[in-house]
Amino acid sequence: xxxxxxxxxxxxxxxxxxxxxxxxxxxxxxxxxxxxxxxxxxxxxxxxxxxxxxxxxxxxxxxxxxxxxxxxxxxxxxxxxxxxxxxxxxxxxxxxxxxxxxxxxxxxxxxxxxxxxxxxxxxxxxxxxxxxxxxxxxxxxxxxxxxxxxxxxxxxxxxxxxxxxxxxxxxxxxxxxxxxxxxxxxxxxxxxxxxxxxxxxxxxxxxxxxxxxxxxxxxxxxxxxxxxxxxxxxxxxxxxxxxxxxxxxxxxxxxxxxxxxxxxxxxxxxxxxxxxxxxxxxxxxxxxxxxxxxxxxxxxxxxxxxxxxxxxxxxxxxxxxxxxxxxxxxxxxxxxxxxxxxxxxxxxxxxxxxxxxxxxxxxxxxxxxxxxxxxxxxxxxxxxxxxxxxxxxxxxxxxxxxxxxxxxxxxxx
RNA sequence: GCGAUCGUAGCUCAGUUGGUUAGAGCGCCGGUUUGUGGUACCGGAGGUCGGGGGUUCGAGACCCCUCGAUCGCCCCA
Numbered sequence: 001x002x003x004x005x006x007x008x009x010x011x012x013x014x015x016x017x018x019x020x021x022x023x024x025x026x027x028x029x030x031x032x033x034x035x036x037x038x039x040x041x042x043x044x045x046x047x048x049x050x051x052x053x054x055x056x057x058x059x060x061x062x063x064x065x066x067x068x069x070x071x072x073x074x075x076x077x078x079x080x081x082x083x084x085x086x087x088x089x090x091x092x093x094x095x096x097x098x099x100x101x102x103x104x105x106x107x108x109x110x111x112x113x114x115x116x117x118x119x120x121x122x123x124x125x126x127x128x129x130x131x132x133x134x135x136x137x138x139x140x141x142x143x144x145x146x147x148x149x150x151x152x153x154x155x156x157x158x159x160x161x162x163x164x165x166x167x168x169x170x171x172x173x174x175x176x177x178x179x180x181x182x183x184x185x186x187x188x189x190x191x192x193x194x195x196x197x198x199x200x201x202x203x204x205x206x207x208x209x210x211x212x213x214x215x216x217x218x219x220x221x222x223x224x225x226x227x228x229x230x231x232x233x234x235x236x237x238x239x240x241x242x243x244x245x246x247x248x249x250x251x252x253x254x255x256x257x258x259x260x261x262x263x264x265x266x267x268x269x270x271x272x273x274x275x276x277x278x279x280x281x282x283x284x285x286x287x288x289x290x291x292x293x294x295x296x297x298x299x300x301x302x303x304x305x306x307x308x309x310x311x312x313x314x315x316x317x318x319x320x321x322x323x324x325x326x327x328x329x330x331x332x333x334x335x336x337x338x339x340x341x342x343x344x345x346x347x348x349x350x351x352x353x354x355x356x357x358x359x360x361x362x363x364x365x366x367x368x369x370x371x372x373x374x375x376x377x378x379x380x381x382x383x384x385x386x387x388x389x390x391x392x393x394x395x396x397x398x399x400x401x402x403x404x405x406x407x408x409x410x411x412x413x
Numbered sequence: 414g415c416g417a418u419c420g421u422a423g424c425u426c427a428g429u430u431g432g433u434u435a436g437a438g439c440g441c442c443g444g445u446u447u448g449u450g451g452u453a454c455c456g457g458a459g460g461u462c463g464g465g466g467g468u469u470c471g472a473g474a475c476c477c478c479u480c481g482a483u484c485g486c487c488c489c490a
Binding site: 067378 | 489
């Protein structure tokens with residue numbers, strides 16, 4: 001590489017070969033399964049007015065101030081590269097009159113951007129698959145959404161991953177729980193980690209998933225949401241869990257699983273690799289592969305009518321790390337041009353034309369030393385190797401190919 | 414923003430307590446052998462050892478700065 005060559009932006013990746021195949025496999029599986037559940041495809045802009053995200057996420061955390069890719073366009077508007085799908089979809093729901101389709105099931109995938117320090121499974125431009133059900137207040141929506149997530153993960157062949165499920169209750173339950181937590185942790189403030197002492201003021205729920213042992217010993221005995229759930233919230237959660245059981249979705253209760261943002265209500269969930277599993281070690285410390293919840297409070301923050309909704313997103317890169325090697329498929333036929341005559345070359349073009357029109361995967365080797373071209377084809381591997389020389393054309397079959405292709409190649413010889 | 418580890422050919426790496434013209438394998442290119450072919454052999458291209466400064470008679474190795482990568486912390490919509 002010359003020192004004059006521009007380098008890739010930090011946190012971006014050039015995905016190629018086997019990794020790109022795994023990436024594509026994730027997206028293809030998602031697309032296939034999402035149709036089984038009749039989630040409708042949406043394509044969203046990659047950037048929005050900054051306020052779409054800042055109002056949705058809330059100004060509270062430094063997420064907005066520090067971790068968004070924001071810039072001014074020529075008209076002076078502040079725009080932001082989308083850090084998530086949900087806010088943009090909510091905006092579209094409100095500005096396009098999609099209320100008429102409620103309850104609306106939509107799915108999408110693509111790149112997202114967050115200004116973060118890159119590490120394993122974490123990039124500045126990363127990619128997610130995403131599913132949302134908007135305008136549905138019923139727990140059935142949560143169940144269906146989770147059933148789809150579960151099926152996608154299973155069909156990807158990912159094992160040793162468990163659905164961790166919690167409820168945050170309705171607004172009243174949640175506020176009461178939060179107050180109790182603050183009171184509980186404040187009493188032992190001096191014994192908490194420095195980070196958690198700060199969390200106590202900024203985001204007390206987050207103390208619950210602190211990794212610091214100083215915090216963990218208090219987390220076990222912290223007030224539980226269950227004690228604060230209203231009857232409605234309790235019934236909602238029970239409907240979700242019994243629905244999951246009936247739908248064959250395995251789950252585990254995770255009382256410490258929380259969401260930082262205020263608009264989340266009721267169901268919150270993450271699919272996480274089991275401790276000590278191969279999946280867990282492949283992912284490092286960024287272990288959640290799919291996460292989401294019910295965000296009944298979001299639409300109002302964007303100036304819309306109160307609208308219940310639930311959704312999830314999953315990192316394609318992280319899923320791709322778990323799907324195993326997806327080798328690039330071999331060609332059905334490799335056509336070897338055995339000498340540099342126009343005869344040989346043109347016959348090769350003709351053979352390739354016929355093969356590809358018939359739907360066979362075919363490529364040509366026609367460069368480098370003529371003597372080594374055949375070896376090159378053998379190394380690359382193919383169902384059949386077809387040789388084009390000045391006068392003769394020959395067929396070499398490796399392993400077994402289907403009779404129709406064999407006959408076609410014989411005819412072309 | 415903080416911390417740890419690491420930057421030597423296109424790729425994976427070796428380079429001994431600092432010591433003559435910087436190495437291997439794979440890949441690439443060419444040739445020989447084989448001659449119906451996945452082998453073997455020979456040769457070639459390709460590196461200001463991430464960049465800058467310093468210590469030294471001498472630095473790929475040691476020190477400082479810088480850039481980048483990886484992993485972790487914070488954060489996690």
